[in-house]
Amino acid sequence: MTLPPSDKALVPFVSVNNMMRLVHHIGLETMLRDLTAYIEADFKRWERFDKTPRVASHSEVGVIELMPTSDGEAYGFKYVNGHPKNTSEGLQTVTAFGLLADVYTGYPVLLTEMTLLTALRTAATSAMAARALAPRGADTMAMIGNGAQSEFQTLAMKAILGLKQVRLFDVDPEATTKCARNLQNQGVEVVTCRTPEAAIEGAQILTTCTADKQLATILTDNMVGSGVHINAIGGDCPGKTELAKGILDRADVFVEFPEQTRIEGEIQQMDPEFPVTELWQVLTGAAEGRTSAQQITLFDSVGFAIEDFSALRYIRDQIRETAFYEELDMLADPDDPRDLFGMLQRAG
């Protein structure tokens, strides 16, 4: 006889459908602002976390990664892939799901889709970095790479920085058309451009968010003038970068977790001693961010586990008392904890 699962067996699960309902319920820009606050709060208690470069399994065509961390009370991890060739096969470059657990019992407390959540947390992290580093009054952004992340990046910059204009460029004009269409009536002026040079004209924030498994040069040294903030998102894997080395020589570089960024970020092009500033230290006031109007600041983003932990924490807090989750029968819960076998036999 099969008995219904006990309460202890059940883990809240947020499906893609429920995540979309939750985003609409909260409002996209409110959610981006909330996520930024959660991520910033966790960056400000950086020293409390277990930190390790993510565990990456590389293949010829992409990467599959696990991103764990814990603050001693909760433990989280994300499974995420990166396969630039996927879009040509009708699949996404990046998909993800994640789990949050209680450190005291080791029991999971949340399982959730994280493909949408990754786009949201990446955008929130970019906006958090830009708020700390971009020149005062920055209101125009070049968005190079108009794929899955691009609208989220734009709307986070609007919600958190007050972005007024976005200038789009992609090697695939269909991606630009899609992005421009999605950003219609979102309160940001959209300018579509035919070259990356045109996209960066007049922009104080330059976001590169392309996907290509190679050492690419999306921005050459001579394209980048003084006094800009570069938000480099797409170079996030060994052998996958977007910026000419000369830009790194001229910029002050800010990173999430140096041990991971030196493997995966733009700075993989530099020697191991290349100086970087940890973003969390700028947020706590322990390190300087932008110190002059002429300076080039560069956020060499690769995506770090603490950002996913913050996003998982946020979703756990939001779904309480709502209908935006299901209960998954995920944990075996025998009446006698040592009688797992008996539970199996009784189900026969």
Ligand SMILES: NC(=O)c1ccc[n+]([C@@H]2O[C@H](COP(=O)([O-])OP(=O)(O)OC[C@H]3O[C@@H](n4cnc5c(N)ncnc54)[C@H](O)[C@@H]3O)[C@@H](O)[C@H]2O)c1
């Ligand atoms: N740093 C992070 O935290 C983080 C998080 C998520 C994704 N990413 C990375 O961001 C990148 C973009 O992700 P996505 O989901 O938007 O991918 P996507 O495949 O949906 O979009 C990428 C776009 O880049 C365009 N592109 C490729 N080469 C280009 C070039 N030379 N110039 C201009 N455009 C070019 C493609 O045509 C495509 O439209 C990926 O490399 C991904 O790994 C980073």
